[in-house]
Amino acid sequence: MKQWWWKFLAVGLVLIASIAALRTPLAPAVVHASEGALKPGPNTVTVLGYATRFTQESPRVFVENGGQFIAADQVEVLDDRRITARFLVPEGLREDMSDLLVSTTTQGTMRLFDAFYNPEKGSGALEGVTEGPPRTERTDFAFPNRNILYESIRNLHFHVPMWFTMMLLQTIALVFSISVLGSGNPLHDRGALAAVHVSLLFAGMGLLTGSLWARATWGGWWTSDAKLNGAAVTVLIYLAYLVLRGSVNDPAKRARLAAIYNVFAYVLMLLFIMALPRMTASLHPGSGGNPAFSQYDLDDSLRPVFYAAVLGWMGIGTWLLNLQYRLARIEIAHDHAHHR
Amino acid sequence: MTMRTTVRLFLLLVVLTAPSAAFAQGEPDWLVDTLYGSGKINTVVAVVSVILLGLALWLFRLDRRIARIEQRTK
Amino acid sequence: MRSEILHLLRLEVALDLRQRAAWGGMLLYVVSAVYVCHLTMKDALGTGTWNALFWIILLFAAFNALARSFLREDQGRQLYLYTLAHPRSVVLARALYNAVTMVVLSLLSLLFYALFLGNDALAQADLPQFITAVVLGGIGFAAVLTLIAALAARAGNGIGLMAILGFPIVLPMLLAVMRASQLALSGAAWAETGMYFLGIAALDVVTVALAWLLFPYLWRD
Structure with missing residues (x-):
């Protein structure tokens, strides 16, 4: 039962976050x-x-x-x-x-x-101006409502955690790759491969869900946006990683070359993703002059639920990786037994 | 691009997209019925379905690999 | 270490002088590419398109030129280099030599490009800034592609694999230099383009440092 707690935790978090995402009413x-x-x-x-x-x-x-x-x-x-x-x-x-x-x-x-x-600008109106309405804060638990989002704001709890999970898995792949460079351990090479595979699954789900959501809010399946370009580059890099692995036959050499490419690409990708939003406009909140989780994007009361979703999905991703890794270990042990 | 122009651009975009999104004007019919339907809740349905299908795809792959090992151990 | 790098650089120059056909090939590649563009783009280009097309040609020229840098090695020479010099010296010398190659190549490309596709776009440009962008871009491509060329060569797969591995990684560099050169073309102040130049230079340093760190693992067999 000891190694199981985090899996239960992940499923629980995803469950709670999903229920909250689907059941919370939209603010008027x-x-x-x-x-x-x-x-x-x-x-x-x-x-x-x-x-x-x-x-x-x-x-x-x-x-x-x-x-x-x-x-x-x-x-x-x-x-x-x-x-x-x-x-x-x-x-x-x-x-x-x-x-x-x-x-x-x-x-x-x-x-x-x-x-x-306001087509005709001046330096301020002199008459016809009144007191504003009282500032009232809503205290109930609700999703903010924006005119281009409507109910689709609920996607926040599904779409965004995909990217967080992908990044976590790629970081795990990086750690495995560094370990391969140090020790040449074939199991860690398989671990890196498994992490890349699972991260590509989450990248695929992130891209598809993002595409659907973009069509419903911005009117295009794909927009030229800093975040989208970053995602596209990430996917291309890891597909190239798989191609590189496919073109080398010797396992030890393949492990080393793949690890070198992974480390090199990861660092440059990280720099790219950090620098890109500063260079280009973005439709996403939190970049290119758009406010992040403030004003009309996410109520403070919903933020814990969002983080629960992120943590939960990260747990699910790690679980998938864990299964792949254990399978790889069995495969390696099996191959050894056969060669003897 | 300076911050100011970026913000301007964003505002312009919001202004341009807001009316069309509010009444889904100028959108093809099938999209109004599907993705935009019921206050865009259908987008959420589509997104959740994609995630479930992705996880199912993974289960299939895992299943195949386990079957292969089982075959070899026999 | 410095003398080792100098020695290796001298070796590179001597080798290149012996295979002058390779340089001719690189130049011919650029000239043909520019000429094809000249033939297909009949109308005058806008500044944005002019700039984009130039960088695309230069990117492909860089792949073509730098693919040679490790592919020309046969096993014997590699073994010789391996016993002779530290791998880190080898990669630094190679990156340095590639950077020089790319600077020369990109300036020549610019010359041909302006000759064949018109220099209307340069009318309002701050020329020193634009040339700085071109030189920095060339060095940047060389920095990123040196390790990639070595990887592709070691994988026993030629320029095809190099393109697949290199494109997504070189993209940040490409976007940054394109934006900087676009600013230079519109005659922006040094203060504005300077930020990009600093960023590109920093990216170059990080890239070369990574190559320096990782190359020994690539080299050993």
Whole structure:
């Protein structure tokens, strides 16, 4: 039972994280405004909510531009998800983009970031500006709701742990490879190979799930993005590793050459992945000027669940590697017995 | 590319994609029915299925290797 | 150690002078590649495409040129080198020699490229910066591909395996130099491109250090 605890732990963590990922409700949010730009003068906007119950509230609607608030002078609730609001927009708003805010009594204040473009800029409005809605923090446990993500934010607990697990397995492969250079132990060579195999499985799952998710949010199966380029290079490197192994017949030589390539490629890949986001824009949170787990991406309350998912999947990956490694050991022992 | 332009670009992208995503306009029908369906929950279904299939694929591979050793030990 | 490297370098030069056809082959490769581009790209190229095409040609030229660096060895000469010098000296000398080769080759490529595909793109460029980028890129390719060439040669598989092993690893270098040279072409300030140059130089140092560390394991049989 002693060697089993971490496997139970991994499965438990994945189970808890998955249940949380699928069952946690989505926070109510404002997801769309019918107008893309606000011109000075009266503007009528239809606001679309998600998981909201506007009919049970008496919502107040605001536009925020550079810290200045404009309250809607006419608000009409159409149904639980739709409100029509009229704004008298003053001249001279100073920022490019305005946010839309809907303040409710029980669901707090919801904000649609950069809802409107402001075509005519000034140095700040002088009239028609009011106090903003009260800052209310939601205290319930919910996924944040973003207008391009909706329910698909739940993928966070499935897609991202794949990459973490892949990186862990590649690091294990690196350790095995360094050991091969030192000792020439054939078992460690097989361990490195097994770790690369399992890491490629997780890379494949990460790529496929990422591709699906990207199609649903960004509109393309593959986007030219720093993180995607990093992933592609990683997969190419480890496929090249397998090709290199396939082209050498002598086992001892194969082990050594593969280990050298693994160490060399791993270090350069690491530098690449660290440097790349600084060079290119990215759609992913946390890079290229995008906020990481802040603002609208992940509530603090959900962060432990996310880490549970990462740890759990790492455990599952290690378990798969453990099985492969033990199998390799049996194969080697078996080959030895036969040759004698 | 400076930070500022990057942020601008990102904002522009959000503005450009937000309306189309909200009502899934200009998307092919089969995608609206599948991937975008029910508040995009179907994307989650697809992602979870991919992971399960990946693990199943691994089980098959492992099964084959074990079978090969069993054959040899006989 | 330094005298050993110098000795090895002298040996490389002597060997190369003896096989002048190899240099001719490398140059002909670049000229043909540029000429093919000249024939296929009839219209004037935009700056971005001009830059990208140049680096792609240079990348392939680097693979072609550096594949020789360990493949030309026969078993006898290798044994001779092995008994004569420390493997770390061998790899340092080879990396140094490859870097010089690549600098010459990339400058010549630039010359032919500008000759055949027009130099409109260079009109607004900060030329010293662009040439720095080209030289650093050439050295970078040499640094990364030296160990890869040795690996491919030891695996008993020629330029095909080298391309498979080398492409994903050389990509960071390629992206960095392309971006730096793009900045240089648009006439950016030294302060901006300088960051890239420093980064590329650091990458070169790390790469050579890794090759220096790993080469003895490759060498021994």
